[in-house]
Amino acid sequence: MDKRKRRTEETSMEENKVKKAMSKPEASQVFASCSFSSLGLHPNLCDQLRDRMGFEAPTLIQAQAIPVILSGKHVLVNAATGTGKTVAYLAPVIHHLQKYDPRIQRSDGTFGTLPCVLRPITITDICVVALVLVPTHELCMQVYEILQKLLHRFHWIVPGYIMGGENRSKEKARLRKGISILVATPGRLLDHLKNTASFVYSNLRWIIFDEADMILELGFGKDIEEILELLGSRQNKSVSEEKQISKIAEFQRQNLLLSATLNDKVNNLAKISLENPIMIGLDDKTLQISPSLEGLKSLGSDVENEVEDSEKIARSSNDEYKLPVQLFQRYVKVPCGSRLVALLSILKSLFERESSYKIVVFFSTCNAVDFHYSLLSEFPSLSKMQSEAEALQLFLKCKLFRLHGNMKHEDRRTTFQSFKTEKSALLLSTDVAARGLDFPKVRCIIQYDSPGEATEYVHRVGRTARLGERGDSLLFLQPVEMDYLQELEKHGVSLTEYPLLKVFDSFPLYSQKQNVKKFVSVEMHPWVLNLQKTLESFVTAEPQRKKLAKDAFCSWVRAYTAHRGELKSIFMVKKLHLGHVARSFALKEQPSLVGQSFQIQSKKRKRDQNQKGLSKKRKGAKKS
């Protein structure tokens, strides 16, 4: 069979598959009615997407973005969570790299001798050609894994990663051997840019910011500015930068910025990194990139505090966020002292209803994750009081994982990988899992501690209902926090109420179906009273567990006081009853007792800060 005929047959088979993929009811909201090859991607790459990744048709955002990125223009992509942004930028980069003639290659170890000093660099030298910047380790690994799959048939294009917490010398060795597409977290990248001589980026053609808003929110703004300057990719260049660039780029640079939510810092990053960008997934009013670059804010500055930006912020705070249409969003109103019981009861009821269920619960601090993880790993079933055999059963019968920034990198990696492959499991996490992470088949997101900014809400719930799949989300709010719903409404996000009492009513108390008076309050519900009492005895019985609870309580209150801007009037620590907060960590102590230790700590912190301030002043006085 001649080549052309075979290709035509393959194309019609591909089109049939696309039609089949599109025949699912929700598919038309997610997938485009075209094939990857019709977007202009190399046939081998299309095969990879189909055979290795199982992708029959591009998503809508991929269909929009791929041709534009292939054209070489700078692009800003704003699309809902879980719509396939990663492949939207990786596929065009790979398409271009595989075309290089002679092939881009990784010659043996010559990289360390810095060939660029001896002769002009050609594309065949081993240099980083594409750079993907991501905010977290997990995202770094995730993008790297996708790259590995996509590059299976392009063995001469080498993917690599560098990230904080990894061994620097091993990274240097990897850089020296040559990496064509490098995935990096900003801090570690900057470190290598400054200190690793064998890191040659003279051929750098793509700089991609994935989850740009999180990169900036994590405080990497200054690092990003420095990276852009070192790479000669800042738009309003100073004379010294121009000199730097003339030393660097002989190749046309293409920068891409991707984010599910936009804010002023992302706007500023777009302004300084993108040249006449094409906006994808944005209407004109959402982002105004002025051609004049005057009055640019520093990415590292705290934009919220700058008065002149208030108008812009008012505009952006009224922008609507794009959320998956198939996401069912609810809130649950729980008095503070019954929060823990409510969480455990809801989890129990969800896991008992369906055998295959994956849930992520978000907490505000690492200590809170640790406490709840320890509690749920050991807390026995309530029927304990009846039979010895049942005593061994756990309250929640599901696999349990935790993820936060204070864990060892190895443990974080194991959790990340294991939770991905489990069919039924519960992950307790801080916001480290809120952005970009793609855990297949997560059915429900519970925001036990409120998210703060509405963008955070959007990213957290975005871990479910990905790519047209069904998903539920549940936001815990205390009665004093109900105004937060209006905050979300401003962004077009509206939630319905979760029937909490029904869940409590569904549990048998001492093996009997409850005969509870209707309309009883949450706090006075017999199931709540009983479970709260058992939890408190369980936690106080073990000093180590009690310490975890106290630490979690203190860090939780600190996090609560850290809400910024308008949110301060919703999440007011003054409105909280610290005794009830203590109950939500299963602590029996009177508020004054637990509160005292917190007050002692915060007084000590204040004293330390004052002393530091004094000694700084003294130093300053000495200097002057």
Ligand SMILES: Nc1ncnc2c1ncn2[C@@H]1O[C@H](COP(=O)(O)OP(=O)(O)OP(=O)(O)O)[C@@H](O)[C@H]1O
């Ligand atoms: N064309 C496609 N067909 C089928 N599945 C796809 C396709 N493109 C991407 N996916 C899958 O969709 C899921 C979401 O993709 P991805 O993580 O890139 O989304 P995202 O838009 O970057 O989300 P977030 O904003 O949360 O980071 C992944 O599991 C990915 O493998």
